[in-house]
Every structure is written in structure tokens, then in C-alpha cells.
Amino acid sequence: MVVRTRFAPSPSGFLHLGNARTALFAFLYARAKGGRFILRIEDTDQERIVAGSEASFIEDLKWLQLTWDEGPDIGGPLGPYRCSERYDIYERELKRLTKLARVYRCFCTPDQLDQDRKLLSSQKKVIKYVGRCLSISEADATKRAATEPFVWRMHVPDGAPVTIEDSIRGHVEMQREVIGDFVLSRASGVPVFLFANAVDDALQEMTHVVRGEDHLSNTFRQVLIFQTMGYKTPQFAHLPLIGAEDGGKLSKREGSLGIRDLREQGYIREGILNYLSLLGWSPGDTGKTGEKFKPEELMKLFDLDRVHKGRALFDFQKLNFLNQQHMNDLSLAELERLAPPKNSAWAPIWKDALALVRHDAHTVQELYKVEKFLGQPDYQTDNATKILKADKSKQALEKGLQYLKQSLGENKALEEGLKQSIQSSGKDLGLKGKDLYFPFRVAITGVEAGPELVPLAKILGGQEVVHRLERAIQFAG
RNA sequence: GUCCCCUUCGUCUAGCCCGGUCUAGGACACCUCCCUUUCACGGAGGUAACGGGGGUUCGAAUCCCCCAGGGGACGCCA
Numbered sequence: 396m397v398v399r400t401r402f403a404p405s406p407s408g409f410l411h412l413g414n415a416r417t418a419l420f421a422f423l424y425a426r427a428k429g430g431r432f433i434l435r436i437e438d439t440d441q442e443r444i445v446a447g448s449e450a451s452f453i454e455d456l457k458w459l460q461l462t463w464d465e466g467p468d469i470g471g472p473l474g475p476y477r478c479s480e481r482y483d484i485y486e487r488e489l490k491r492l493t494k495l496a497r498v499y500r501c502f503c504t505p506d507q508l509d510q511d512r513k514l515l516s517s518q519k520k521v522i523k524y525v526g527r528c529l530s531i532s533e534a535d536a537t538k539r540a541a542t543e544p545f546v547w548r549m550h551v552p553d554g555a556p557v558t559i560e561d562s563i564r565g566h567v568e569m570q571r572e573v574i575g576d577f578v579l580s581r582a583s584g585v586p587v588f589l590f591a592n593a594v595d596d597a598l599q600e601m602t603h604v605v606r607g608e609d610h611l612s613n614t615f616r617q618v619l620i621f622q623t624m625g626y627k628t629p630q631f632a633h634l635p636l637i638g639a640e641d642g643g644k645l646s647k648r649e650g651s652l653g654i655r656d657l658r659e660q661g662y663i664r665e666g667i668l669n670y671l672s673l674l675g676w677s678p679g680d681t682g683k684t685g686e687k688f689k690p691e692e693l694m695k696l697f698d699l700d701r702v703h704k705g706r707a708l709f710d711f712q713k714l715n716f717l718n719q720q721h722m723n724d725l726s727l728a729e730l731e732r733l734a735p736p737k738n739s740a741w742a743p744i745w746k747d748a749l750a751l752v753r754h755d756a757h758t759v760q761e762l763y764k765v766e767k768f769l770g771q772p773d774y775q776t777d778n779a780t781k782i783l784k785a786d787k788s789k790q791a792l793e794k795g796l797q798y799l800k801q802s803l804g805e806n807k808a809l810e811e812g813l814k815q816s817i818q819s820s821g822k823d824l825g826l827k828g829k830d831l832y833f834p835f836r837v838a839i840t841g842v843e844a845g846p847e848l849v850p851l852a853k854i855l856g857g858q859e860v861v862h863r864l865e866r867a868i869q870f871a872g
Numbered sequence: 873g874u875c876c877c878c879u880u881c882g883u884c885u886a887g888c889c890c891g892g893u894c895u896a897g898g899a900c901a902c903c904u905c906c907c908u909u910u911c912a913c914g915g916a917g918g919u920a921a922c923g924g925g926g927g928u929u930c931g932a933a934u935c936c937c938c939c940a941g942g943g944g945a946c947g948c949c950a
């Protein structure tokens with residue numbers, strides 16, 4: 396049996412941490428089992444479609460390289476892969492279902508249904524359809540259908556509980572009495588998600604349905620559809636939901652947690668994928684230390700039965716760590732491509748500059764902190780002022796500058812020259828350690844912390860280093 | 873309100889199905905030390921958890937029951 400999984404987003408939103416993780420798990424499972432991953436656009440409700448949403452999903456999924464084998468853009472043997480292009484199929488299947496189960500027209504207005512629900516709620520009863528239209532005769536219903544709007548409902552008779560054997564949650568069951576007769580298609584004739592989704596999963600031969608836990612209660616109704624229509628019920632896997640860092644709902648912060656946003660903030664796909672895979676799943680003992688996994692490794696290791704049941708809270712710190720780990724695997728050329736110099740004057744030295752700060756950066760964006768060292772240092776800050784105006788700072792810098800000029804005049808290499816100049820200056824004045832190096836560091840960069848001084852000086856060039864030392868001496872004076 | 877699901881370090885988790893090997897392991901973060909002219913990287917340590925209460929058992933994080941807390945669903949949304 397070839398495993399087939401799918402990701403079926405509604406084109407009303409965008410790819411965010413929550414649905415990206417769902418897509419990832421479905422994708423990884425298909426890959427781990429040598430199966431196929433399918434993209435289906437769930438656009439049954441035309442009113443909710445947001446322009447550009449589908450394209451945005453496709454772009455972000457492609458960026459993450461969660462590549463699909465069948466989908467709306469590339470087609471496939473069991474298409475179409477967009478719900479809006481499958482209305483004739485839903486119509487046909489609804490007609491078929493009508494002959495297999497008690498499916499009836501419901502003429503209740505939204506207002507009536509709303510009142511029913513309020514009453515039920517006040518009576519502390521299960522909120523479900525009251526069955527008002529169930530008793531309308533077929534003849535009457537047909538007659539009224541000519542002039543009144545109606546929806547199709549499927550009747551759920553009492554009986555044995557509906558059960559699901561979930562890959563993650565195990566055995567789950569629901570009493571039929573609490574399910575209620577549910578809507579299959581709207582007054583407009585368009586099927587609702589519950590029905591269309593089940594039809595699509597069946598006809599597109601999905602073997603595994605991987606989705607969020609928020610769908611769990613829908614699943615009982617869909618199982619009823621699968622069973623009465625003679626479809627093969629897929630294996631379900633309901634993923635735990637992801638919560639925000641503060642323990643609240645992720646949706647509150649959805650705006651800042653879009654995959655697109657993370658990408659713009661400088662997270663790379665390997666880091667995001669690695670982090671997301673660990674949100675609710677763990678590989679168990681892999682025989683190696685650490686939790687860094689490349690996408691290719693995940694495609695081998697992943698399995699649904701190792702998904703955790705409890706919900707996970709999103710944590711930027713771990714994302715940062717893993718992103719940094721994966722950035723370490725990138726070559727300087729790749730880093731430069733991801734973070735090109737913003738100032739064209741820095742282009743010739745940019746790669747060397749990135750090399751100085753690459754291990755310091757959690758994200759691609761953080762690489763740009765090297766700009767701070769390439770640009771003119773600011774001595775006006777409290778710390779810089781304090782260090783430059785300290786007791787022997789000015790003298791140390793003057794001595795150092797003197798040695799450096801001499802060294803450069805003799806055409807010695809800047810790296811060696813600067814190092815010796817600082818040391819000689821220290822010897823002359825009896826300075827060492829931070830008292831000696833901090834004035835030079837601050838003179839050249841403006842701050843006490845940063846990349847190694849000598850390599851940085853090499854990038855800046857002798858003339859620039861001399862210039863900065865002179866400026867610092869002037870400031871100190 | 874009703875139904876369903878969940879609950880191990882601050883966070884992500886291993887272990888749970890098949891009770892003892894768990895004085896509960898790993899990762900992130902944090903702290904300490906080493907490396908180092910600084911920060912970081914890297915290396916070595918450390919602090920830190922089985923939601924509560926009953927049972928079953930010689931023995932329970934692991935099995936059973938109750939409670940509490942959290943989440944989800946209850947739409948002519950998906």
C-alpha cells in the first residue's frame with residue numbers, strides 16, 4: 396500500500412507555525428514511508444477566499460521545500476486539487492449518499508437554529524440539531540424545496556458509539572446521541588467542509604489524514620460518512636495544538652508567527668523545519684547527541700506514532716539555537732547570498748566580514764550586526780567615553796599609533812603590525828590585559844564586545860585603522 | 873453548559889503500552905568553570921520535573937478510580 400497524505404489549507408489565511416507544522420508532519424510521514432504528499436486547496440467557501448492566499452501558501456511551502464507530488468499547480472491522477480473545481484463530484488456523491496442513509500432537506504432558518512442552540516444551552520443539554528425537519532414527508536419536502544431555501548442534513552440514528560483508532564491518541568469514541576444530524580450542503584448547493592473533505596480524502600485515496608486536534612470532533616461525523624458511503628476510512632492522526640510562549644493561544648500572535656515573517660527575520664528553512672519537527676515529536680534514541688536534524692534526516696526518522704499527545708508551547712530560544720546550528724553548515728558564499736551587503740562599498744570585504752560574525756548570529760538578519768563594526772565607531776556612548784578617557788588610554792593609543800605608522804611605513808603586514816604596536820605600547824606604559832586592549836578595541840569599533848580585533852582591522856585596512864586611532868585620540872584629548 | 877482530548881525540569885521532550893534497570897535521561901534557556909585581549913563559538917560541570925488525592929502491588933512516572941487545571945469542539949467556517 397502506498398502511503399498518501401495531504402495538506403489541505405483553506406485559502407483564507409497564510410502559512411503559519413500551526414499549519415506549517417501540520418504540513419510538515421504529513422510531508423515527513425509520506426517521505427518516511429516512501430509515499431506521496433498531496434496539496435489540495437480547500438476553497439469550498441468562496442466568500443472566505445482571500446486574494447493571493449493560495450499563491451502565498453504555495454510560495455511558502457516551496458520555500459520550505461515541502462514538495463508535493465500532486466497539487467493544483469502540477470496536477471495529478473486524482474484531480475482536480477482545488478475544491479471549487481470538484482462541485483460536480485460532490486453533487487454526484489451527495490446523490491449517492493441520499494440512497495445509502497437518511498439524508499433529508501432542512502428548512503430551518505439560521506435564526507431558528509440559533510434560538511434552538513440558546514434554549515439547549517440554557518437547559519444544559521447537548522447542543523445539536525433538534526430534528527425539526529426530520530419528520531417532514533418526502534412529498535412535502537420536495538414541494539417546499541421549489542420555493543424555500545434548504546440544506547441537506549444527514550441523520551445520525553442512535554446506535555453503537557462511533558470510534559476512531561487514532562495514530563496519536565489511540566482509541567477515541569463518541570456516543571451517537573451527542574453528534575446530532577449535521578449539514579452536508581448549504582442552501583447555495585455548495586457542500587460544507589465536513590462532507591467535501593471526506594469525499595476528497597476518500598476519492599483521492601488518502602491513507603493517512605494528518606491534521607490538528609481541533610478537527611477531532613469533526614472526525615466522528617466524517618467517519619459516519621466514510622462508513623455509510625462504503626469508503627475506506629483513512630488512518631487519522633490528530634496533532635496536538637501549538638500554544639504561544641506565554642501559554643496562551645497561538646492565534647493571538649499569529650501575525651508575528653507566519654512562516655513568511657520568520658523568513659524575513661532571517662530564519663532559514665533547515666532551522667524552521669528542525670524546530671517545528673521537534674514541536675510535538677521526538678525521534679527517540681537516534682544514537683547521536685544533540686537535536687540537530689537536517690530535513691533529509693527527518694524524512695527518514697519521522698513517524699506518527701512518536702508524536703506527543705500534549706500541546707506544545709512555541710519557544711523562540713530553541714528556534715534561535717537550531718537556526719544557528721544550521722547556519723553553521725552554510726558556506727560563506729551561501730551566507731552572502733542570503734545576506735548581501737546593504738552598502739555596495741562593503742561588497743569587496745563582505746564575505747570576510749561575515750566570517751567574523753557568523754558564529755555569533757542566530758539568524759541571517761543578525762549577520763548584519765557586522766555593519767556596526769564596518770561603519771564609523773561612535774565614541775559618544777557612556778562605555779566608550781569612559782574607556783577612551785580612562786587614565787592611560789590616550790597615551791596608549793598615541794604610542795600604538797606611532798608604532799603602527801612606523802610599521803606600515805616599513806610595508807609590514809597590518810595584522811602583525813597592529814598586534815606588535817599594541818603590545819609595544821603596553822610595554823612602554825606598563826599596561827596589559829583589558830586596560831591595554833579595550834582602548835584599542837573601542838577606538839576601532841566603538842564597543843567593548845565584538846569580533847577578533849586583528850582580523851577585523853585587516854578587513855578595514857591600514858589607512859582606516861590609523862584614521863580611527865587618530866579620531867579616538869582626538870576624542871580622548 | 874455538553875461532549876472529546878491533554879497534564880514529566882521555566883520550555884521542547886525520553887521513559888508510560890510490556891510496573892522494579894528512574895537516586896527520572898536528553899535538548900534549549902539559566903548559572904559556574906575552561907579556552908580567549910572582549911563578546912560569541914567550542915569544551916567541562918551544575919540548578920531544575922513525574923498536577924493533587926485515593927487505590928492495586930513486596931514495589932507505580934508507569935495499571936485503576938476520583939478531583940483539579942489546561943486545550944478543543946459544539947456553524948448553511950475550515
